[in-house]
Amino acid sequence: MKKYVNPLILLLSVVMVVLAALPALAQEPSMDEVNHVARKLNCPTCQSLNLEDCRTQTCDQWRDQIKDLLAEGYSEQEVLDWFIARFGVEVLQEPPREGHGLLAWLLPIVGLLAGVGWLAFVLNRWSKAAPPEPVPIESGAPTDFGVDDETLRKIEEDLKGF
Amino acid sequence: MTETTTPPKTSGKKVIGLMLGILVLLVLFFVFAFGLQKRESIQLEGAPAPEFSITSFEGDTYSLASLKGTPLVVNFWASWCVECYKEAALLEQAYQDYKGQVLFLGIDYLDTEKDAMAYMEQYGVTYPSGPDIESRMAKDYRITGVPETFFITGDGRIIHVQIGPIERPQLYQLLEKLAATGG
Numbered sequence: 001m002k003k004y005v006n007p008l009i010l011l012l013s014v015v016m017v018v019l020a021a022l023p024a025l026a027q028e029p030s031m032d033e034v035n036h037v038a039r040k041l042n043c044p045t046c047q048s049l050n051l052e053d054c055r056t057q058t059c060d061q062w063r064d065q066i067k068d069l070l071a072e073g074y075s076e077q078e079v080l081d082w083f084i085a086r087f088g089v090e091v092l093q094e095p096p097r098e099g100h101g102l103l104a105w106l107l108p109i110v111g112l113l114a115g116v117g118w119l120a121f122v123l124n125r126w127s128k129a130a131p132p133e134p135v136p137i138e139s140g141a142p143t144d145f146g147v148d149d150e151t152l153r154k155i156e157e158d159l160k161g162f
Numbered sequence: 163m164t165e166t167t168t169p170p171k172t173s174g175k176k177v178i179g180l181m182l183g184i185l186v187l188l189v190l191f192f193v194f195a196f197g198l199q200k201r202e203s204i205q206l207e208g209a210p211a212p213e214f215s216i217t218s219f220e221g222d223t224y225s226l227a228s229l230k231g232t233p234l235v236v237n238f239w240a241s242w243c244v245e246c247y248k249e250a251a252l253l254e255q256a257y258q259d260y261k262g263q264v265l266f267l268g269i270d271y272l273d274t275e276k277d278a279m280a281y282m283e284q285y286g287v288t289y290p291s292g293p294d295i296e297s298r299m300a301k302d303y304r305i306t307g308v309p310e311t312f313f314i315t316g317d318g319r320i321i322h323v324q325i326g327p328i329e330r331p332q333l334y335q336l337l338e339k340l341a342a343t344g345g
Binding site: 044045056057058061062065068085086087088090 | 240242272293296
């Protein structure tokens with residue numbers, strides 16, 4: 001019996017170590033998981049780059065922070081909330097669809113609708129506008145040019161020669 | 163023979179409408195231009211320091227109101243800031259030299275706590291430092307980057323804004339001035 005004790009203890013120890021390490025191994029987030037959250041955040045020190053694409057030291061540190069939070073069991077939304085609480089709502093790539101952030105989503109639509117409405121109104125008004133009333137001018141009276149009909153007729157005849 | 167011509171179209175109402183439209187556009191232009199006007203920290207020199215409240219990494223809270231009478235050196239920094247390394251040891255030395263006369267406060271800007279703590283340990287920073295939550299203080303102090311250092315007298319007036327790392331002679335000269343304003 002004695003000769004089986006040592007291997008048994010060894011086996012049990014290995015199993016216990018593996019079992020103890022399993023949760024840690026399971027919680028270690030992949031780069032894809034980290035980048036999935038990172039692309040929803042802005043690089044804090046450069047313009048128009050998300051955290052996934054940026055290669056500055058700041059962004060490296062922020063991605064590490066995402067990784068740590070995910071490893072601690074934070075959900076994606078909880079990680080985003082952590083960043084908002086720490087750095088402000090400006091860290092988000094997209095403004096939130098609530099509160100003041102909602103204005104960023106609604107204002108372009110409101111502006112577009114207002115523009116289309118205004119254009120429709122103007123086009124409608126133009127199409128319905130009555131043509132200007134003609135003002136009769138008596139024959140023989142001087143025209144706007146100050147030239148009477150007879151002179152105009154002579155000019156037109158002369159022009160035919162050219 | 164009868165000919166036709168059209169009456170003039172321009173009416174007084176249209177001219178007034180056009181002028182009103184131009185006026186509205188001009189007002190909007192100036193409002194936007196004012197909004198886009200750059201406000202920088204350097205413009206705060208000589209002005210009262212904006213109020214702040216910051217909690218250090220150790221959990222102590224510091225505010226301008228509670229520190230009335232104490233001259234302050236407020237240094238914005240970050241662990242990812244290469245220029246900040248250059249002045250870290252100098253600031254710590256100056257803090258030790260003027261302990262009890264001038265209070266140094268580090269404001270950790272856009273940084274993670276883990277990296278900030280590692281930076282402080284690496285450079286031996288012992289004066290209180292804390293994260294700038296939502297960058298509120300950075301916005302109020304209009305910083306243009308890091309490092310940036312504000313020298314605030316005991317009565318809460320900014321006497322100098324240092325953009326970029328500071329050199330020893332200038333730092334000690336300013337500290338002498340600050341120390342004289344302590345209550």
